[in-house]
Amino acid sequence: xxxxxxxxxxxxxxxxxxxxxxxxxxxxxxxxxxxxxxxxxxxxxxxxxxxxxxxxxxxxxxxxxxxxxxxxxxxxxxxxxxx
Amino acid sequence: xxxxxxxxxxxxxxxxxxxxxxxxxxxxxxxxxxxxxxxxxxxxxxxxxxxxxxxxxxxxxxxxxxxxxxxxxxxxxxxxxxx
Amino acid sequence: xxxxxxxxxxxxxxxxxxxxxxxxxxxxxxxxxxxxxxxxxxxxxxxxxxxxxxxxxxxxxxxxxxxxxxxxxxxxxxxxxxx
Amino acid sequence: xxxxxxxxxxxxxxxxxxxxxxxxxxxxxxxxxxxxxxxxxxxxxxxxxxxxxxxxxxxxxxxxxxxxxxxxxxxxxxxxxxx
Amino acid sequence: xxxxxxxxxxxxxxxxxxxxxxxxxxxxxxxxxxxxxxxxxxxxxxxxxxxxxxxxxxxxxxxxxxxxxxxxxxxxxxxxxxx
Numbered sequence: 001x002x003x004x005x006x007x008x009x010x011x012x013x014x015x016x017x018x019x020x021x022x023x024x025x026x027x028x029x030x031x032x033x034x035x036x037x038x039x040x041x042x043x044x045x046x047x048x049x050x051x052x053x054x055x056x057x058x059x060x061x062x063x064x065x066x067x068x069x070x071x072x073x074x075x076x077x078x079x080x081x082x083x
Numbered sequence: 084x085x086x087x088x089x090x091x092x093x094x095x096x097x098x099x100x101x102x103x104x105x106x107x108x109x110x111x112x113x114x115x116x117x118x119x120x121x122x123x124x125x126x127x128x129x130x131x132x133x134x135x136x137x138x139x140x141x142x143x144x145x146x147x148x149x150x151x152x153x154x155x156x157x158x159x160x161x162x163x164x165x166x
Numbered sequence: 167x168x169x170x171x172x173x174x175x176x177x178x179x180x181x182x183x184x185x186x187x188x189x190x191x192x193x194x195x196x197x198x199x200x201x202x203x204x205x206x207x208x209x210x211x212x213x214x215x216x217x218x219x220x221x222x223x224x225x226x227x228x229x230x231x232x233x234x235x236x237x238x239x240x241x242x243x244x245x246x247x248x249x
Numbered sequence: 250x251x252x253x254x255x256x257x258x259x260x261x262x263x264x265x266x267x268x269x270x271x272x273x274x275x276x277x278x279x280x281x282x283x284x285x286x287x288x289x290x291x292x293x294x295x296x297x298x299x300x301x302x303x304x305x306x307x308x309x310x311x312x313x314x315x316x317x318x319x320x321x322x323x324x325x326x327x328x329x330x331x332x
Numbered sequence: 333x334x335x336x337x338x339x340x341x342x343x344x345x346x347x348x349x350x351x352x353x354x355x356x357x358x359x360x361x362x363x364x365x366x367x368x369x370x371x372x373x374x375x376x377x378x379x380x381x382x383x384x385x386x387x388x389x390x391x392x393x394x395x396x397x398x399x400x401x402x403x404x405x406x407x408x409x410x411x412x413x414x415x
Contacts, residue, residue, distance in 0.1 A: 093216070093242065094242070094243045094244060095216065095240040095241065095242050096240075096241075096243055097207060098207075098240035099226055099237075099238075099239055099240060101225070101226065102239060102240065107216075109169075116196075117169055117196065118167065118168060118169075119167040119168070119216045137221070138220065138221050138222075140222065141221075141222065148225070150218050150223075150225035150226040150239070151167065151218065151222055152167055152219050152220050152222040152223075
């Protein structure tokens with residue numbers, strides 16, 4: 001799993017079916033790369049989280065039918081980035 | 084999921100069976116890398132989209148038998164790239 | 167899917183079972199990285215192709231039991247690399 | 250599988266269900282990249298380990314329902330990093 | 333599939349169950365990155381091999397229950413690296 005920081009939410013009106021009720025967050029990796037993740041935890045901008053990718057991302061959702069490839073798995077209590 | 088911009092459509096006469104009725108788009112990442120994605124949403128050149136990769140890409144298609152590893156999941160309403 | 171150019175065929179006498187009847191091609195990405203792909207399409211050196219990776223690579227083969235992680239999905243009609 | 254070194258454990262109170270009883274470790278790759286892995290082996294900070302990623306990470310756990318994408322597969326007896 | 337060179341075998345006494353009877357090799361990519369692969373072919377240090385990754389790695393093993401994400405698929409007859 002990767003360690004990333006929540007940047008913001010993603011507003012996306014036109015979606016394919018199957019993601020409709022999922023919260024989407026924009027995350028930033030330690031290298032500055034931005035990704036989009038499903039958030040079943042309720043993370044806020046600035047939180048450090050770890051993410052599950054690949055097929056594990058679907059299992060990390062309450063509904064595994066969501067077609068995500070990146071899901072927030074938890075909010076890290078303490079994290080000092082030094083990347 | 085990744086955030087990418089639609090560049091153009093891809094013309095590809097000789098394909099393996101199973102992709103015949105899918106629209107293919109060339110996408111560019113924030114780092115300039117080009118990829119090819121199935122587009123079930125109907126995105127236009129210039130649109131910013133997010134994409135599902137891996138096995139999630141198949142589930143994001145109306146027909147999950149399509150052998151894609153990258154599918155457009157939605158068109159982002161507002162996006163300011165600053166990568 | 168990625169856009170790559172066919173470099174050559176790969177001669178590989180000692181293989182594990184399950185790939186015996188597959189044509190293998192060496193492909194080069196826009197960054198110069200070389201990979202090996204199963205070719206069910208019949209691409210020639212110099213052709214620009216797009217490739218399916220991950221589990222999609224197996225479904226892109228006539229026989230999905232082939233243990234490939236990269237398969238040529240089609241030959242691109244026109245392509246101007248400018249990477 | 251990748252070769253990585255254990256840095257520390259990860260404290261993460263707010264998690265999604267399904268990871269509750271797994272030990273999480275922060276690992277560092279030879280390039281300095283940090284990742285989070287499930288540890289069914291019991292590795293200590295400083296240990297060099299190899300990790301299974303993707304769907305293999307779930308099978309490497311005693312309970313394959315854990316939604317991990319990175320799991321420690323073993324502790325390497327001797328390793329001289331020179332990356 | 334990737335083209336890599338065998339560096340050495342990996343000695344790893346403490347492993348999770350499920351890899352016990354597999355030979356593990358350390359491989360080096362053209363960029364110098366080291367990885368660990370299951371070797372069902374019997375490759376020797378110095379050999380150039382191609383590897384299957386992801387879920388294909390499990391299918392490339394005689395026993396697909398092995399939780400590998402990288403498996404040697406064959407030894408390349410002739411290879412001139414020029415990376």
